[in-house]
Amino acid sequence: MNGTGLRDVLEAHVGKGPGAAPGAVGLVARGDRVEVCAVGSADTDGSAPMARDSLFRIASITKPIVAAAVLMLVEDGRLGLDDPVAPWLPELAAPRVVRTPSAPVDDVVPAARPITVEDLLTFRAGYGFPSDFALPAVRPLFDELRQGAPEPEHERGPDAWMAALARVPLLHQPGEAWLYNTCSDIQGVLIARAAGRPLPEFLAERIFAPLGMTDTGFHVPPAALDRFTSSYRPDPQDGTARLVDAADGRWSRAPAFPSGAGGLVSTVDDWYAFARFLLARGTADDGRRLLSAESVARMTTDHLTPAQRAASALFTEGQGWGYGGSVDVARTAPWNVLGRYGWVGGTGTTAHVTPATGTAAILLTQLQMTGPTPPASMRDFWTYAAGV
Template structure:
């Protein structure tokens, strides 16, 4: 068990959770301006084949979402997209969406959408597609069976055109703009970005985001020469036994996927996400140029939900609202929950946030799949540690 008073250093915090069997290894990073504290602890796999390192590669899952949102705002700024534009201009498959009469209705009990889905609906997760608190609803079940939504599985998902055709056959759970629903909108954005830019999503992100920011280790697949740095990925055993291996270095991220997921497909390092976070803290600027305008960053990092929408999303949002591609703290439910903190967590055991008020970037990368939407003990310990040092 971890010390209830908290370890005296970041490495000690990670080591406490490694020693109690929570995970084989982790990398954590907390930056305040040029002051950066980094810790790498444990091993890259349960066999202890190599020690964890600062540049170890992780499947970052849903902390991909802010990157996808930033790329969207870049296309908005250059005129390729507009926030209020119906997405049917680029996704004609969604020109006439249908909506289930009630969230629990059968998928063939539908009514027409009252208005088109817009680009901003996708950014704020209010398009009508995604996960509510009840995963058993008929329309939600189709997201899992037809679209392979859920834990990242890049080699199991259809190509973008086939995926979008399948999406068009699934009714919305709510009318556009009415409710916040998790995840699916970022994958739709990934398809939309590729079509609007007339280039595959991996190429677009590499050219417009990763190369300018020096995010040399970030992408949808790991090159052969870097596979030795990719950590193994696990799920906790239900009986408390040895963790189940979900993906090894030569597994699903060893080659480009047919469907590059804008919701959760990236592999990255702590320092690469730090570069992205610093760009947000600098209101879109980076050493050598500017990715986004201050206004675009403000839109990304501002809560856009109503109180009712936040309340309905409490399975995922704990004292948080939603900006573009990430959560925004609005209620102080935890020592780290401070108004303005922007970022998100990933189902593969990752978390990355920025706090504009304190100039903080905090990144935690682990190898263990989350057991549910709520942040586990290590993440909460990490956030408390970071908050105490801001």
């Protein structure tokens, strides 16, 4: 590996043209060999060069971190994978399910069985996004729960959020189908209630501090705002980057609802610390074991049936799903490597580890995705990381 190769990959997608991000930070590590490159600017005016320690809204690459926290509580004995979630989430003690996925929200039947902890981890609890966003039971996820791009200034607290969730019917029976996103937010509330402390505190104590993830959290403190990048969305007409949130905007203060699905901010080196923890099968750099090798293996192993993988293809492109991230089970593209685990973030981020090769690949940009399909910048980066 050499810096020139990675720089070329990143610079091809950075600039001022249509579809270009203002800047990017990429990291590819194979064993002890680490290549890091920062290109472009933190914002479109070019006044602040992108740096290795630039902070980003990492969106859905929050999900693997939250899944690991759930497993820590399982190993603590506070939760069991097969346990119903009702003792901690009584709002979900008697969920109702729409009679068919296309049925009106008031045409419901009782759930055939309780929702379990593992249902949440595998995204098969019955809540979340299917391939058809127009289904009646999907609309409340946007209107009532504000699922989608996090908007901290509009969110309610965890208890009020759970009360709203309880009024939304499941789209499928528990265990029946993979549905995107919502289960990670529920995991965040589950962690807080089972641990008896707010989600940010638990993550800070059990994951961020032991791994040295000093820049990761649910908001950016004043002293670090000068390293925080602005967030952009491609203009639907010409593809140029349009400002969505400035550095002193939504993430400059603690949110009412810390989103386990996509609320964290972080740096490339902080997520790389988490990647090393996964590659070391649950052990921190200093030798402390934070999670058992068996739990990390469950987290990074596909749990879906072939039919569930096929139905989730809009999001996963037919690959599998572990806990909090996808798992490559087929070589359908140059970047697919069997056993590769990780995910993408709608704010323009992606992070994966491949245990078989000891590889970690993390890309952070400020340009939001326009849909579930990853942009060319991510695909080119993945191909480079795969060594193709």
